[in-house]
Amino acid sequence: MRRPASLLLALTCALLLSACGPSECTPDNCRDGCCGADDTCIRSLGDDACGPRTGGTCEGCAEGSVCHLQKQTCIVGVMRTRVQPLAASILDFDPLDEEDPEWDPDGSPPDVVVEMRCPSASERSRTETVQSLEPRWSAGSCQVVSSNLLKNPIELSIFDVDDFSFDDEFGTVYYQVTRADLNRGWFEIDIPEVVTALRVGLTHIYSEH
């Protein structure tokens, strides 16, 4: 009779690991986050869970304060995020135009621009034009209050600028920035069929009061 009981216990443990193993959040099992109230390790800090990424205690930031992601503590002030398209990889032919798959009539690489409409921004942001299948940009960012960036998506359009005809559109997407993105400092998306990767950098600016 003893054996089936212990077998059942072992089975229950296997199914409900947390019920039998250590469930407490400690610096040992939470080395890259802070410990939340329910003993979970929170790796993406934010205003409602902010604390040292060494298994310290997460705290909620008070009204009028925000979580400083580098300092890993609440500060009184405002956090803004600068959104900057950094790099893309473009297909070397137009998959939607079988008759004339070259991006430009002379066979040169596309002249690539990213335009963004950022939450609560009055104007669209536009990068410089870079003629390449692997364009890199350093201008044309927008700056948004970070909490707004978590509530509303960014509209991103990417296209080949053409002087004597309509620009070749690669696509337009809406992307909702996540808390993990803010912690990582960038996000990467693809835009079917043409853009295999578009990487966008997120740098944070804190104005402390």
Ligand SMILES: [Ca+2]
């Ligand atoms: Ca073109």
Ligand SMILES: [Ca+2]
């Ligand atoms: Ca062009």
